[in-house]
Amino acid sequence: MSDPLMPELPSAGGGTIAPRQPTDWTTDAMRQRIRKRYARERRFRRLGLVAVVMSAAFLAFLLVTMASQGLGGFFRTEVALPIDFPQTGIEVDKAALDQPGADLALAGAGLENIVGSAAIAAFGDYGPNVISDNAWLTVREAIKHDPSILDGRAVIHVPASAEIDRAISETGTPEAEAAVTKLQAENAITEGFNWRFLSASDSTDPTQVGIWGALKGSFFTMLVTFLIAFPVGVLAAIYLEEYAPKNRWTDLVEVSINNLAAVPSIIFGLLGLAVFLGTWTLFGHKVGPLLPRSAALVGGLTLALMIMPVIVIASRNAIKAVPPSIRDAALGIGASKVQVVFHHVLPLALPGILTGTIIGMARALGETAPLLLVGMRAFIATPPDSLTDKATVLPVQIFLWSDEVSRGFVEKTSAAIIVLLVFLLAMNAVAIYLRNKFETRW
């Protein structure tokens, strides 16, 4: 402490501070203290681990719940229903069955009654409750497939009713339980993969629903979203990153893009409703609605506006990552500024741009709220065939089914969720793969 640069400080008592002794770490008090500190360290560390594990556990719980509830939705119970066609007195012109009007030819044959009485004959008075209300549709398909079964007795596997389904998986009504025991004894019950779930559309009967209509709607909607958001987003990013002068206008563009990325999705639904579906007066003329309600076109446009900022931000980052030396080299051999960007910068930035686009599209695919507001919550029993047809999308279908009272919809909802999650995971996996494969360190 005799360093001239470090004057001795006067202490409170007026004297000088006693030179400090090295801490004796071996005393009990010190050991106690260190033990305490280390214990706190361990506790803290464990707390962190608990937070991570619990978050992951919640995810696992969510996925396991959905899987266990939903896997049943991919399978259906079928009942072997024997029908003796000649006895039922069915009269059908077999020649008409090969032609497009086959449904019409069979419509007059009263298949519903025939199937109903066949069920009574086979399973007793409870019979009509054993088979699904739409079992005659399966019989109709079977007849169309092979008209020769009309000549004799045929056993057709028809879907079981929701009651029977429940009696098998959990507990049902006493009558249904009795029927199941009887059917199982006769070996008349089989489990089959429910192709109908993938190929049919919405219905009021949970055993008959399918997700094909919703998937098709999702596809059309995503198509519109991609065709608008991708080019516009990438072009805007190119302009802002490569050409834009630094002035008040471009600042305004930047601020609005950053804010748009954080605007709640439902606000975009309100925008779509007011702009695309609303009417307003222009120069004394009534204009609008610009687009048809409930169509994939209006849903896709709304989602495009929503994910455009995501694409712009990801593309800007990808373009920014391309080193300036590449631009300088291209400019140096006489390329114009447009050529520099479109021949050199853009191809190099493309993997990053695509990654961001896929992530944005995945977000759009899972989005529900804005689509509810633009009317895509209609009951769609026939899949849409064009961009302007009434349509719904998979997440909205899930929402609609979750509102249904009938118990049979629970497993269908979970099954649809599984399909949605598989699509989203696949998209994210592609994005991660792209990022890892094409990631370049310059």
Add this chain to the structure above:
Amino acid sequence: MTFSALIFLIAGLGLISWLTARARAARFDRAGRRRLHSLPAQHGWYVALWTVVPPLLFLLCWSAIEPGLVSQAVMAHPAAAQLPGFDFERQAVLAEARRLASGSQIGAFNPLAEQLAPVMAEAQSHYAWLGTLVAMLLAFAGGAFAFTRIRANFHARTRVERVVMFVLIIASLIAILTTLGIFLSLVRESLRFFSMVPVTDFLFGTHWAPQVIDPNDPGASLGAVPLFWGTFFIGAVIAMLVAIPFGLMSAIYLTQYAAPRVRRWMKPILEILAGVPTVVYGYFAALTVAPAVRDLAVMLGMEFASSESALAAGVVMGVMIIPFVSSMADDSIAAVPTAMRDGSLALGATTSETIGRVLVPAALPGVVAGVLLAVSRAIGETMIVVMAASGAANITLNPFESTTTVTKQIVDLLTGDAAFDSPKTLAAFALGLTLFLVTLALNIIALRVVKKYREAYE
């Protein structure tokens, strides 16, 4: 000719003109006398643009005025004199005639529509052919004009690039237009709402019951305070009580303690939580969490426990936000200079002491900004509350009771069949405007905080 066929035709013409123009420019080049100013392909683009753009612009305008011309032609027909004078009925008859003419409806309800249908069909085909003819003429004229301008010293590149820059600027303006569109459409509908309901009734009223609106005093049942409270309670209190501890501790563990291998695996797994669609969370909250919360409430001795409690929606929303808080905290902790951490460790502090007394205080502005962004996301979240929260607007501090939120009410108000200009539907836009302004303010504050903080360390 259908519209899409016309578009294909124009695109085909564009391709042909691109090819011929490029070939012609290349011949100039091969002559070798004078060097081309622009590449042959650039001449191609120049001519193709002249071929394609004018007819497309024309078609855009034409599709706007064609319906007017058609109905004018129909009105000139003597049968149109019998049309009902009332505008609504007249439009209905004309719409039916249009459907008959296009073949999407077979058999008319209204005999007048049946009479007008052939007139309508004739007028439509007349104007469709006229439009096609003009579009084709424009395409050929534009292409020919541009084709004659190809010279060795013609500056095709400059002109094409000018168009490219124009397109780029338009693309970047769409972001502003969207923001402006959101703001204007919300403000416009909100102004209509506030012309029926006083602003003070809406902002400070404590009674919300849109199902029964007294036409003489709509403001009495449209007081939004219960919604604001419910939104705040679910999104900013319950959800954050879950998201902040879990998010922050996960970020600390993964950045400071976890082995690189654990981190490499756990980070994406947590990010999956953010990628799960909200409708799935909503379904999970309604079907699994809400009944469990109700059972818990019954166990705690509450008699009329709600199965649509604020707690169920809030907890699930909090879980959804965990990865968001975690990644924001991760970023801001990583931005603290290593020297500060090393200094603290070198002085003998344990890792947890370093984290608690050095890293987190230094990263606090970033963490706070992350929390603000998380709150803004939570209060704008829709599907979880639509599916798991109730529609009953209560002001309560009890998390087991039901409350409703702004987003849930927007969806409920707009999915009924009410007319577009009733106070009930317009209230949704006023709620939307409030939500938009609040989230905007939260974002701006958060970005400010982050910016300021970054400047302090770099």
